[in-house]
Amino acid sequence: MSSFLSIDNVSRLFGPNLTTGEKIAAKLGSKVETRSVRAVSDVSLSVRKGETLGLVGESGCGKSTLGRLIAGILPPTSGSVTIDGKPVMESGTKVTTRVQTVFQDPFASLDPRMKVGDTVAEGPIAHGLTTKGAARDYVAGWFERVGLDPVWADRYPHQFSGGQRQRIAIARALAMQPDVLICDEPVASLDVSIQAQIINLFLELTRDLELTCVFISHDLSVVQHVSDRVAVMYLGRIVELGPVAEVFGTPAHPYTSALFGSVPKLVLDADELVHFETIDGEVPSPLSPPSGCYYHPRCPLASAQCSAQQPATQPVAELRAVACHHFEQQLAKASA
Amino acid sequence: MKTASTPLGRFWAEFRENKVAVVALVVVILMMLLALFAAFVSPQNPYDMANLSLMDSRRPPGFVGSGGYTHLLGTDPQGRDLLSAIFYGLRISIQIGLAAGIVSLSLGTTLGILAAYIGGRVETLIMRAVDLQLSFPAILLALVIVAMLGQGKAQLIGALVAAQYAYFARTAYGAAKAERGKDYIEAALATPMSGRLVVLRHLLPNCTPPLIVVATVQIANSISLEATLSFLGLGLPVTEPSLGMLISNGFPYMMSGRYWISFYPGVALIILIVAINLVGDQIRDQFNPRLRK
Numbered sequence: 001m002s003s004f005l006s007i008d009n010v011s012r013l014f015g016p017n018l019t020t021g022e023k024i025a026a027k028l029g030s031k032v033e034t035r036s037v038r039a040v041s042d043v044s045l046s047v048r049k050g051e052t053l054g055l056v057g058e059s060g061c062g063k064s065t066l067g068r069l070i071a072g073i074l075p076p077t078s079g080s081v082t083i084d085g086k087p088v089m090e091s092g093t094k095v096t097t098r099v100q101t102v103f104q105d106p107f108a109s110l111d112p113r114m115k116v117g118d119t120v121a122e123g124p125i126a127h128g129l130t131t132k133g134a135a136r137d138y139v140a141g142w143f144e145r146v147g148l149d150p151v152w153a154d155r156y157p158h159q160f161s162g163g164q165r166q167r168i169a170i171a172r173a174l175a176m177q178p179d180v181l182i183c184d185e186p187v188a189s190l191d192v193s194i195q196a197q198i199i200n201l202f203l204e205l206t207r208d209l210e211l212t213c214v215f216i217s218h219d220l221s222v223v224q225h226v227s228d229r230v231a232v233m234y235l236g237r238i239v240e241l242g243p244v245a246e247v248f249g250t251p252a253h254p255y256t257s258a259l260f261g262s263v264p265k266l267v268l269d270a271d272e273l274v275h276f277e278t279i280d281g282e283v284p285s286p287l288s289p290p291s292g293c294y295y296h297p298r299c300p301l302a303s304a305q306c307s308a309q310q311p312a313t314q315p316v317a318e319l320r321a322v323a324c325h326h327f328e329q330q331l332a333k334a335s336a
Numbered sequence: 337m338k339t340a341s342t343p344l345g346r347f348w349a350e351f352r353e354n355k356v357a358v359v360a361l362v363v364v365i366l367m368m369l370l371a372l373f374a375a376f377v378s379p380q381n382p383y384d385m386a387n388l389s390l391m392d393s394r395r396p397p398g399f400v401g402s403g404g405y406t407h408l409l410g411t412d413p414q415g416r417d418l419l420s421a422i423f424y425g426l427r428i429s430i431q432i433g434l435a436a437g438i439v440s441l442s443l444g445t446t447l448g449i450l451a452a453y454i455g456g457r458v459e460t461l462i463m464r465a466v467d468l469q470l471s472f473p474a475i476l477l478a479l480v481i482v483a484m485l486g487q488g489k490a491q492l493i494g495a496l497v498a499a500q501y502a503y504f505a506r507t508a509y510g511a512a513k514a515e516r517g518k519d520y521i522e523a524a525l526a527t528p529m530s531g532r533l534v535v536l537r538h539l540l541p542n543c544t545p546p547l548i549v550v551a552t553v554q555i556a557n558s559i560s561l562e563a564t565l566s567f568l569g570l571g572l573p574v575t576e577p578s579l580g581m582l583i584s585n586g587f588p589y590m591m592s593g594r595y596w597i598s599f600y601p602g603v604a605l606i607i608l609i610v611a612i613n614l615v616g617d618q619i620r621d622q623f624n625p626r627l628r629k
Contacts, residue, residue: 073525094528097527097528108519110523126533
């Protein structure tokens with residue numbers, strides 16, 4: 001499998017931002033939090049050209065951080081991200097325009113004091129993809145591409161609806177002519193009817209422009225709809241990876257299974273009240289993750305081995321991998 | 337009527353609704369025009385010694401002097417026409433207020449935004465220095481600096497800037513810190529674009545509303561601070577009388593029935609400062625969403 005976007009052993013730690021006063025207090029033995037959070041822990045992924053990888057997990061599992069690491073917004077603490085063999089970041093600075101991001105909240109991601117046309121044109125002008133004189137036509141082309149009227153380029157963000165703003169944000173990302181698009185919950189803050197429009201637009205664009213895409217979402221049905229493969233994250237680690245149909249059909253990790261099981265579904269001809277399985281317990285604090293497998297305190301299949309030893313990522317089937325000591329048991333349960 | 341769609345157009349449409357603020361703005365503009373064209377509207381050039389006659393000194397309003405015209409607001413101890421002196425005084429007061437305001441705005445904003453954008457040690461260093469300075473009264477600082485530097489326009493502006501830049505730094509820092517964390521800054525940086533471009537194109541424009549408010553208030557403050565310093569004899573040399581010095585000149589005669597020498601320059605100063613503050617209040621209300629109807 002030829003890898004286009006490679007994420008190699010990427011980790012990201014967030015240390016506490018201590019003031020000088022707090023540092024002194026900590027030295028004097030006062031209770032100041034000095035531990036770091038490992039938001040993303042030794043993640044390796046490879047995405048083929050033109051493929052869409054879904055990234056799912058609960059809030060706080062590090063999926064947005066991973067998205068930012070891939071997009072070159074945050075430098076990784078260790079490991080590297082490369083596109084077609086070329087690094088995204090060098091010594092903490094983003095050195096490529098080949099990866100662009102669509103942010104979650106289109107009300108926050110557009111500069112309220114800039115005409116939307118200027119927002120879209122800004123990057124391409126700065127990177128020589130168009131000139132100041134030709135920018136209007138260039139922007140108009142991208143506006144049409146995302147289903148916006150080019151005459152709206154002179155308006156300000158507050159004059160648009162959420163769906164239109166997200167189209168503008170998509171136009172801004174695409175105007176940089178990227179190869180890789182990171183979508184960080186791009187439809188989470190939109191109405192359901194608008195979500196469908198944006199997802200269809202997104203599917204159309206990734207196909208026509210042959211974009212490689214990382215689609216981050218906590219909405220499993222959206223991920224199922226848009227992705228070729230899906231990666232499931234838990235507490236900063238990838239616990240399961242595989243083609244969408246297989247992962248959704250027969251989850252190989254107990255967490256994946258529980259995550260899918262907790263999604264409310266419409267059950268027709270059920271007489272009694274439908275009960276949804278929730279995952280027992282809370283997500284552990286990432287400041288002090290459990291020993292061994294991070295999921296073992298909540299896992300129905302947990303054994304002594306799980307609390308002692310961190311499971312290695314192992315292949316299950318072609319293109320499928322899972323990090324669980326008891327994945328065979330889980331697979332048997334899932335197929336039954 | 338065309339609906340205003342630019343931010344400035346909408347701003348003006350809302351501003352117009354407050355009649356008091358509109359009147360205040362007209363007063364401010366009028367006083368600035370009077371100051372600017374002082375040489376054309378004044379009946380007398382108060383700096384030209386040849387025009388002055390000691391025979392005309394300390395005359396009450398309405399007195400017809402040796403020059404042949406009526407001194408509408410009376411004359412001062414040197415025999416200057418007070419109305420003309422006020423126009424020229426306004427010119428100097430507004431000049432100094434504006435210059436000090438603009439310089440402290442640029443200096444304070446640069447420092448505040450740099451502190452918020454760079455963070456870390458630079459932030460601590462700049463903002464603690466600002467805090468330290470804000471703990472001294474502005475008038476004390478200005479007095480000390482003028483006493484050290486001596487008299488003169490540049491020195492006075494320097495003293496006013498040193499006393500006031502901290503307010504701008506604080507405001508710019510607060511605004512920039514809040515904007516810094518927003519997605520549109522991150523989106524611009526992720527393009528990638530240089531930090532300098534992002535600060536100039538995105539961060540600075542989004543920090544302007546509170547800065548405009550502080551600027552209007554601080555221009556009024558520097559005018560009154562300058563008047564205070566002049567009144568205390570630490571402002572400008574006698575050859576360039578500002579409003580504060582005119583008030584100071586008339587002060588000894590206050591209790592001897594010759595009220596007008598201090599009174600009318602004082603009224604001019606108050607009108608100017610109140611008008612600027614009213615305009616500033618309206619701008620502040622418009623930028624504060626919680627006060628919106």
